[in-house]
Amino acid sequence: MPLPTDEKLLALSNNLIQQFDTIFGEHPSFRPAHAKGTMLTGTFTPSEEAASLTRAPHVVRESTPVTVRFSNSTGLPLVPDTDPNADPRGMAIRFNLAEHSHTDIVSHSVDGFPVRTGDEFLELLRALASSDLAAPSDPKNPKPIEIFLGGHPAALAFVQTPKPAPSSFGRESYFGITAMRFINADGVVRYGRYRIVPEAGNEHLDAAAVAAKGPNYLFDELKERVAAGPVSFRILVQLANEGDVVDDATIHWPEDRRVVELGTIALTAPVTDDAHEQQRIIFDPIPRVDGIEPSDDPLLELRAAVYLISGRRRRSESAQ
Numbered sequence: 001m002p003l004p005t006d007e008k009l010l011a012l013s014n015n016l017i018q019q020f021d022t023i024f025g026e027h028p029s030f031r032p033a034h035a036k037g038t039m040l041t042g043t044f045t046p047s048e049e050a051a052s053l054t055r056a057p058h059v060v061r062e063s064t065p066v067t068v069r070f071s072n073s074t075g076l077p078l079v080p081d082t083d084p085n086a087d088p089r090g091m092a093i094r095f096n097l098a099e100h101s102h103t104d105i106v107s108h109s110v111d112g113f114p115v116r117t118g119d120e121f122l123e124l125l126r127a128l129a130s131s132d133l134a135a136p137s138d139p140k141n142p143k144p145i146e147i148f149l150g151g152h153p154a155a156l157a158f159v160q161t162p163k164p165a166p167s168s169f170g171r172e173s174y175f176g177i178t179a180m181r182f183i184n185a186d187g188v189v190r191y192g193r194y195r196i197v198p199e200a201g202n203e204h205l206d207a208a209a210v211a212a213k214g215p216n217y218l219f220d221e222l223k224e225r226v227a228a229g230p231v232s233f234r235i236l237v238q239l240a241n242e243g244d245v246v247d248d249a250t251i252h253w254p255e256d257r258r259v260v261e262l263g264t265i266a267l268t269a270p271v272t273d274d275a276h277e278q279q280r281i282i283f284d285p286i287p288r289v290d291g292i293e294p295s296d297d298p299l300l301e302l303r304a305a306v307y308l309i310s311g312r313r314r315r316s317e318s319a320q
């Protein structure tokens with residue numbers, strides 16, 4: 001995957017990484033966001049209806065090996081699983097098509113995003129970094145983050161969306177947020193957004209239940225769960241109707257939109273040498289595969305650059 005040549009995009013990407021470092025401290029062998037994670041391997045099996053949506057190789061084949069990374073939010077490698085800032089949780093999926101050939105889905109556990117562009121995200125992070133969150137609110141002297149949220153209703157809605165902690169990474173739903181362009185064998189194009197739902201059903205904890213848990217309860221539970229049997233998810237795609245906005249992550253599509261099933265993944269084993277593999281793997285929000293293209297959502301190109309720059313930094317740490 002090449003780095004883009006657009007100077008403005010590169011500068012913004014570097015500024016965003018720097019801003020994460022400012023907020024969470026520098027931990028160069030870890031991700032500046034979603035730092036605490038773990039990986040499992042398994043298999044993707046497409047559904048019968050998937051080929052009507054896309055001619056992508058993993059949908060045409062009988063099955064494809066996958067590698068999945070679950071993560072907590074924040075750039076803190078030791079963030080307790082019980083910390084409210086550990087939500088949204090992340091789920092990144094790599095479909096291994098052949099040696100050095102793959103396509104990814106990067107998703108998180110809230111159906112939405114606070115801003116439409118990377119510039120706005122940088123503004124949000126800067127406002128957050130310069131606000132004393134512990135201080136009481138003073139309407140006569142609002143904090144930078146309060147001013148930002150006051151002028152950005154989608155960001156306010158995102159902040160106010162309840163984000164209850166799951167009982168398990170395997171009992172949470174994850175959302176792709178940015179729309180993709182799916183193209184089938186007849187050339188029919190449909191826009192859609194991923195939704196990844198657990199076969200075991202969603203289960204969230206109330207505050208008292210979270211308080212009774214340990215700092216690694218999700219990671220411990222996942223080890224036990226996968227040792228007992230496959231951890232399975234359905235990968236769904238919510239389809240846009242004609243006229244729906246497909247290039248803005250802050251805009252939800254109505255719930256009556258058709259949902260098709262792309263297939264299921266069954267995770268069966270932890271990745272061997274988990275820490276090393278996490279340091280090495282760089283997920284790509286752009287699919288880069290025939291049959292699934294990025295939409296014009298500006299977050300996609302930006303994130304692809306951010307994750308690549310950040311991932312190269314992480315890899316260079318391990319080489320030292």
Ligand code: HEM
Nearest residue numbers: 031033034069090091092106107108121176177307310311
């Ligand atoms: C302007 C928008 C965004 C910025 C600047 C941003 C920034 C980052 C950064 C710096 C990382 C670490 C990447 C690495 O070192 O490999 C990361 C990882 C991640 N982000 Fe984002 N992000 C953005 C939007 C999103 C959105 C919309 C989602 C949800 C779909 C998301 C979900 C994730 C997940 C799940 C990971 C962990 C991936 C992994 O396991 O490697 N991010 N993000």
